[in-house]
Structures are given as C-alpha cells and as structure tokens.
Amino acid sequence: MIADASSPGLTLSARVAADLRLRIDAGEWAPGERLPGEHDLAAHYAVSRATVRTALQDLESRGLTVTRHGLGTILTAHTQAGQADLRRLESMTDTIARHGRVPGMQYRSIVLRPATPEETAKLALTEGEEVLATERALTADGAIVAFSYDAVPRAVLPPDFDPSEVAGSLFALLERYGERAVVAVTELHAAHGDHIGWGERPPNVSYLLLVQVHADPRGVPVAYANTYFIEGRFPFALVRHR
Amino acid sequence: MIADASSPGLTLSARVAADLRLRIDAGEWAPGERLPGEHDLAAHYAVSRATVRTALQDLESRGLTVTRHGLGTILTAHTQAGQADLRRLESMTDTIARHGRVPGMQYRSIVLRPATPEETAKLALTEGEEVLATERALTADGAIVAFSYDAVPRAVLPPDFDPSEVAGSLFALLERYGERAVVAVTELHAAHGDHIGWGERPPNVSYLLLVQVHADPRGVPVAYANTYFIEGRFPFALVRHR
DNA sequence: GGTAGAGGGCTTGTCAGACAAGCTACTGGT
C-alpha cells in the first residue's frame, strides 16, 4: 500500500479504503466489474479480513461499490473525480485542492457582533451572545466559485481572540482552537439575485445554497455557514442508493 | 428485536441496523448522547460483536451516528422527519407520503421517440435507440412541488409496451418490468427561468435541479431524470461527516 | 438433443475469543 506510514491518525481500515479509492479512481477496475475477494485483498494488504470488510463497507457507504452475499463486491457507476462528494465533510479548500485546482480565499469582512435571532437558534446560543461573523469569497484557479457567510460562536474562541488574525479556511480556524467539526447538517436550496455576493460575477446568476450547521463530536454546534455556489462553476454530486 | 423473523432476505446486521434506526427515531437517545457499547448491544440482540459493528457502520454511513475509537458511538444531530434525505434512493412519491403529505402526479406528455445525444450518452445507448420520454408535475397536498423530465430506454420495456398505460411513479413503472433501480448518480444544480415547467407556478422562481442516472444492481442505466424542485416547497437535507 | 436437477467451488455473512490502542475520570501525589 502506498500510504503505509504516511497517514498517521487514520485507522488501518481507513488507509486500506483510501488506497482502494485511489485504485478505483485510477481505473484499475471497470464499472460493473468485480473487485478481488476479501481473502485476496486481505492477503494483498497484509491485514485481516475484518479490516478489509470495514474498508469495503466504507466504499459501499460512499456509493462506489455494491457488495452482495455470495456474489462479491461490484464496482458501480460512480461520481467522477472532478466532483465534490456531498456526503463527506471537508473544507472547500481541501475539496478544490483535491481536484487539482488552486484554492484561494478573499475575506470581505471579519467582525465580532451579537448573534442574529437565526444564528442564536441554529447555534443553540443564549440571547445576546456574540459570534464571529465572516464574509468570504472562495476561489479556484483565481475564479470565484462561491460566496460564504459564516458565524462561529464567540464562546468557542479563546478570550484573547483577535479577529484580524483570521485567515484560511473555517475548518483550520476551528482546529487551531481545538474545535473539530466532524458532522454538518446541511440544507439544500436554490437562490438567485444580484443581492448575493459582490465583485465579479455573472449577471442574473443562479446559486446553489448550502445552509450548514457544523458540530463537534458531542453534537455542540461550532459553526453556521451559508455558502452560495455559483451555478456551473463547481460540480456537486452524490450517489444515492437503495 | 421487533423485526425478528418478519424480515426475510435481509441480513442479520441489516435487521439490527433497522431496529436501531427505529429506536433512534423513537427518541430513545438524545442527540449527543452515547449509545450502549458494542458489547452490550451484541448481548441485547443476541448476535456477535461483528454483526453489531456492521450495523453501527450502517448507521454511521447514514449520518445518524459518529463512532470514535475509545469514545463510543454518539448520536448526531440528524435531519428532521420533515425533510427528504438525499442519501436514500426512493421515489419522490414515497418520500412525500412518508412525510405525511398526499402525493400526486400530473402527466403532461408520454412519448416514444429517438434519444437525444445527451440521453444516448447518459444511458449508454447506441445511436438511434429509442427512449420513453415523460414530462410530469409532482404534487404534495395538491400543490406542485416539482417538474420532472425523464427518459427510460425502450430496451428495458417489453416489446408490446403501450405508452398510454403509464401511470404512477417511475420506480413503479420500472419494477413492473422487473427492472430495479438501486443506485443513482446525482448531480446538483440551481436553475431559474420561466422556460422551466408549466401551469401554476410562482413568478421568477428558483429551482433545485437534480440530474440523476438511475442504474440496476449491475450498473446498467435504466433511467435518466431531470427533476426541478420549486425552491422552498420541499426541503432537502443531508448529514455530512468526516 | 435438450432440459432439469445435483453438486462443487467460489463468494460474503456470522460467530467466538483474544489482544492492542484510544479516551475519560479518578486518584494520589506535589
């Protein structure tokens, strides 16, 4: 396996799954074709069959494969490498980078202010609490692909927090202070109108709007994000099954 | 377990997962709370820990839980009952019904015609093949929630097929001829304009567009569907996680 | 010759018990 010792923090099965995904993306098997059996895969990766099974379940949960009793695991038609997988939570920066494009970010405003009623509700705050509110444009290869309006509770940031030190992705900011968003409840909407976004953007454009509440492993909300993706500039896909 | 012998064809772990989902829906645990350990669950269901682990991985893949080494499996905030879960593939009719609304369908046109180049590509047809093309409006409690433009390869329908007998959902039509769509590769888009849809609809409305290629267990495409959901009339949600 | 049935050999599903590794909370020290 390629990513043997170079992936600390990941479980063994996660590393096997990651390598299998790489091989699938590389076209080692055609859609409809059967992958090697669990026995063979276990031997190939020098792990137990239990670990391989866990990795294969990961693939199936991503919609890449379907495994059936007595038959084997079959590669399905799957999303292309150029599309963002909506099931997996990762920063847009990482997503853009993973697709071979150069991510960028332009902050328009960064302020500490009292939470709006909507933010208070979504972030489970008590009235009057403050949030760090940011307005950013996300770019890929220099072109704007999305506008994002985000809010992070003041309480998750350290007392001596300075808004001017904000840079990079929302995820990176949270991790710097020990908060890790592991899950996000996402609502999907469509929107259009010139009141959305700023700067260079197509006239009369449509947006795919993702309204997300990010939470840490305990379910405590750590961020509320409204991200408007310019239609056509970044493809979203997901595999639904059964 | 409630669904003990009453669920033939399902694996043991699938039945355990189904029961756990029932208990979660019933509110047995609060979001953020820890489920019992794998050992306890195995004892409770009288199955091995391996089976419980498979069931828990199923829950995690649906975004209901997050399980972490040394910590346990934690119930996440999950989508509310009023929203369609985009991970699960089911007919819109079933989805609407499951949410307590009365589904309906108005066919605008049903024709057999040669496939367009786009349909030929998406459905992996050879040039000149025919498709069954339909235009429908989906309703919930009498109000239109979406317009759908669908195409089914002529080849998956019986030779004596009569377009005038088409009624009900696309899934029902396919199942009547032994074809079962188990997976769908879905692209998400935003759209707006008066050229979309017909009849009563809000002026200058936005649509959430789902472009889906449905396939059977072998990966053979059986349907190509472009469904325009009127923004705000039907909430879509999904849970993303790391 | 053609067809239905039995069987073998593959596959995944489930079982059992064991040990490794990660996280939390408590305890005992400074």
Next chain:
DNA sequence: ACCAGTAGCTTGTCTGACAAGCCCTCTACC
C-alpha cells in the same frame, strides 16, 4: 490548586472457523 499516573471503560484489529448465498458445470433423465 494543580498535575501526572493509572484503572477501566471504549472501539480497532487479529485469527480461524463455519454457515449461507450465488454461479457454473456436470450428469441423469426424458
């Protein structure tokens, strides 16, 4: 009050075995 160590929980991985499902082939019968 604070900090380090540890006990006791949790999930992750391993091993080897058997059950059960699917497909292909071979055979016996018509």
